[in-house]
Amino acid sequence: MTLYVGVAGASRPEPALVGQAERLGRRLAEAGAVVVCGGGPGVMEAVCRGARSAGGTTVGLLPGLDRAEGNPYLTVSLPTGLGQGRNLLLVRSSDALVAVGGGFGTLSEIALALRTGTPVVGLATWSLHLGTGPVDAFPVATDPDAAADMALEAARSRSEAAPERNDGA
């Protein structure tokens, strides 16, 4: 059964994240996973470029209505017109999510994934604090290879477990 791994990340990331995102995409594709993302530039483009370089399939869920706004490395480019509503669509489409870097859109995807039971792996991203201390809400990878391995493992476990999904609906 094909695994779908979502990658959340900013359109204008710190430069150091671009190479990591490309490496992440390549590793996910080498493992046979479909890579789902927001379809834009920055982290999204880099992860798609990496995935395509390994012959992988990439899906972009664009916020707007114009397919041409997708990056050049999308196998399938879907203009959703949902604005930031596509963030939840990304979470629902993913068996596991890797969050890369520190945008607020990425934070929303982390939160929606945690809320709906989708496994999250962090890579140079937000950490959460409540009251006086940190909350250990999701595992953090130290490099893109580890992030890919952790996300694939989480996606596999979840996919096999015929997961209950709780979307509050």
Add this chain to the structure above:
Amino acid sequence: MTLYVGVAGASRPEPALVGQAERLGRRLAEAGAVVVCGGGPGVMEAVCRGARSAGGTTVGLLPGLDRAEGNPYLTVSLPTGLGQGRNLLLVRSSDALVAVGGGFGTLSEIALALRTGTPVVGLATWSLHLGTGPVDAFPVATDPDAAADMALEAARSRSEAAPERNDGA
């Protein structure tokens, strides 16, 4: 530039439509179009089976949260959790839409496409009347080959025209 053609149709169609939908999918894929649909059984499954038999790419926008509910002929299967809200997503993802048969979901997709400026081609589907007479809102094909040709032509024209899209937003 890759064209995306949406196909709307019921999960429990009249049996005669199944063969036509399969033929439609094959023709769209032979022309290099990506086929987008609701990802379910019936017309949706038939059109995907046809497209895959010609080596095409198929995308299913599932109403629920479980990827396993997609039909077996999907290249990319996306659980949206939007219920009938995925109908608008199908329209937004399509450069042109073929409406097959007479379900109410299909009627909603025709209406949303007409409202938002996405070309529609009918195949054994609804016709619309207002006041005392029929309204000629979209062209109707007499067989799946003609439907494919008409939809591809409409998608091509629209794609080249850098279309204005009006989604009321």
Add this chain to the structure above:
Amino acid sequence: MTLYVGVAGASRPEPALVGQAERLGRRLAEAGAVVVCGGGPGVMEAVCRGARSAGGTTVGLLPGLDRAEGNPYLTVSLPTGLGQGRNLLLVRSSDALVAVGGGFGTLSEIALALRTGTPVVGLATWSLHLGTGPVDAFPVATDPDAAADMALEAARSRSEAAPERNDGA
């Protein structure tokens, strides 16, 4: 228990429909129903003006992101940013729907209501044909008073029946 009646109708209707929509709004409010609509001008504004003139509550589900685009007769004005996606939100928010006039947005709301089991009443709106003949998909009122009565009765029956809703999800 408060009933919610949705009213679908165009922003630029035939002039004759404006008076009918205002009358419809007044009758719904006199019966204690909350009126839900798309919040815009035309039929939507008229139905709200009528409802407010009888002391009623009106809710506008705007397609865009700017609350100021709502008409002046809204008790509650909600910018959804969903574009035509707010049409499904209108259907889901309504215990019954009155469709006024002949826009494609209105047609989409009729179709989504029929698909999801929300009772529809027509007033000078679309009729549907399939194959060689008309399909009697929903009752049609001859004037706004009858439309209000029919919608209220349908909303009441449905509300009491603790209805199963089927949204395909």
Add this chain to the structure above:
Amino acid sequence: MTLYVGVAGASRPEPALVGQAERLGRRLAEAGAVVVCGGGPGVMEAVCRGARSAGGTTVGLLPGLDRAEGNPYLTVSLPTGLGQGRNLLLVRSSDALVAVGGGFGTLSEIALALRTGTPVVGLATWSLHLGTGPVDAFPVATDPDAAADMALEAARSRSEAAPERNDGA
């Protein structure tokens, strides 16, 4: 011009937050603001109870399809069927947002508000860290009265400024 203040908070909060949420709702209603929330129990119910006790108007954007799941203190109860997609709807409907307590749904609303330019005020909620240190992304109130004042001021400034909204679409 009427201000709309959204309140995000968990359905099963720490008990100490319930009284604070009720106080917050009362203060917002006394200032004439419409209170928008997810319509459920816990923080959402408490804030509505407070607002209604001061004669205010409350709007609940329910995740499911059943209006009866709304709390008893809603002026307007809207079943959206969007699941956690209603979180974005709450943000879009609000001129400013108060985030109460530590749920992941609340975190998603904070993130979506920050991403789309809606002012956020925190009350006993998440703080965000990136890399080695905290990020001061939104102001934090020490009690519900201050939270109400800060949110009303932010909503007023924004409403008067005819704000640009950026939803990434």
